[in-house]
Amino acid sequence: MATYVQQILNGVTLGSLYALIAIGYTMVYGILRLINFAHGDIFMWAGYWVFFLVVLFHLPWWISAICAVVIVGLMGVAIERIAYRPLREAPRISLLITAIGVSFLLENLIIVLPWAGGRQKSYPTPSLMTQIYTAGNVRIQGVTIWVPVIAAACLLGLIFLVYRTKVGRAMRAIATDIETTALMGADINRVISYTFLVGSALAAVGGILWGCRYPRRNPWGSTFFAINSLLSCSAPFAPGFPEASWLP
Amino acid sequence: MFSAFCAGVSGGLMATLIGTITPDLFRFFMTFYLLMIIVLGGLGSISGAVVAGFIFAAIFEALRFVDTAVVPGMRMVVFSVLLILVMLFFRRGLFGREEFTWDWIFQGVKRAWRWAWAKMS
Numbered sequence: 226m227a228t229y230v231q232q233i234l235n236g237v238t239l240g241s242l243y244a245l246i247a248i249g250y251t252m253v254y255g256i257l258r259l260i261n262f263a264h265g266d267i268f269m270w271a272g273y274w275v276f277f278l279v280v281l282f283h284l285p286w287w288i289s290a291i292c293a294v295v296i297v298g299l300m301g302v303a304i305e306r307i308a309y310r311p312l313r314e315a316p317r318i319s320l321l322i323t324a325i326g327v328s329f330l331l332e333n334l335i336i337v338l339p340w341a342g343g344r345q346k347s348y349p350t351p352s353l354m355t356q357i358y359t360a361g362n363v364r365i366q367g368v369t370i371w372v373p374v375i376a377a378a379c380l381l382g383l384i385f386l387v388y389r390t391k392v393g394r395a396m397r398a399i400a401t402d403i404e405t406t407a408l409m410g411a412d413i414n415r416v417i418s419y420t421f422l423v424g425s426a427l428a429a430v431g432g433i434l435w436g437c438r439y440p441r442r443n444p445w446g447s448t449f450f451a452i453n454s455l456l457s458c459s460a461p462f463a464p465g466f467p468e469a470s471w472l473p
Numbered sequence: 474m475f476s477a478f479c480a481g482v483s484g485g486l487m488a489t490l491i492g493t494i495t496p497d498l499f500r501f502f503m504t505f506y507l508l509m510i511i512v513l514g515g516l517g518s519i520s521g522a523v524v525a526g527f528i529f530a531a532i533f534e535a536l537r538f539v540d541t542a543v544v545p546g547m548r549m550v551v552f553s554v555l556l557i558l559v560m561l562f563f564r565r566g567l568f569g570r571e572e573f574t575w576d577w578i579f580q581g582v583k584r585a586w587r588w589a590w591a592k593m594s
Binding site for chain 2 (some may be wrong): 307308314317318319321322323325326327329330332333334336339343421
């Protein structure tokens with residue numbers, strides 16, 4: 226019985242992490258019809274930013290986590306601005322290639338940076354996350370409880386953003402038909418920048434929590450992992466159903 | 474069938490070149506590389522893909538000096554930046570839908586010849 230409870234909790238934790246990352250994928254896919262290969266590396270960079278801020282700048286964990294979310298969100302916006310926006314009118318496949326290029330760049334940048342390198346690093350984790358709670362035979366790590374809670378809070382925030390704000394309405398409109406939305410006078414580029422900001426920030430939250438759950442960081446494999454999350458969480462909703470793909 | 478034939482030939486040759494085979498030889502990165510080669514050569518251009526394949530391999534090896542000169546791993550950084558830049562400025566690929574044929578070369582030579590002739594006279 227205790228095993229079942231523990232495994233179910235593990236599954237819920239892993240599922241919420243996947244959801245956090247897959248949301249960014251579907252948001253970008255819904256709007257640009259682009260599989261953003263750089264998303265997995267964005268996720269990986271979030272963990273590295275926490276690592277940098279804690280180890281190099283000696284900031285407290287919580288502050289560095291919040292800073293990492295902001296920085297990674299801005300990184301997403303910058304990637305869109307540099308690599309995707311000039312190709313808005315180009316065939317989709319060229320966008321895909323720049324996405325792969327950005328993904329390679331981000332991965333290898335981590336390897337080149339002298340403070341990170343290709344070797345695995347241990348990830349700083351606050352005591353709240355590593356603390357172990359016991360109830361009968363069930364032993365639960367703090368992170369197992371906190372991850373679903375934080376993920377649910379983030380996704381509720383996202384639902385509010387998408388369904389109750391002006392930007393969210395513009396996002397849904399663009400997901401349905403980008404040209405008509407442009408004709409209606411919405412600022413397409415601004416809305417797409419917001420989408421990348423929100424998607425990357427959610428991926429950053431996922432990446433930071435993933436680091437707490439599995440406290441080691443290496444630059445490889447994040448693309449595979451992100452593709453996993455894409456396949457498991459968002460693929461069933463994606464084709465031809467832009468509205469449904471928004472639902473977490 | 475023909476495309477599978479080509480892939481089979483290249484797979485067999487690659488196995489003899491490398492000397493070992495594993496089921497995960499052609500995983501993600503190989504697919505990525507092939508995609509890049511095809512798009513860089515120009516979608517729908519067969520000779521473009523061939524030429525881009527050679528260019529791709531050449532650049533890949535030519536950049537090895539960066540690895541030794543700066544930091545190991547720098548090569549891939551430079552390479553990905555080059556890839557992004559090429560994609561941004563040659564968005565239809567190097568060849569577009571054109572083919573690299575003898576006709577094309579002869580036309581080019583003829584045109585150059587005529588241009589030179591006109592200049593001289």
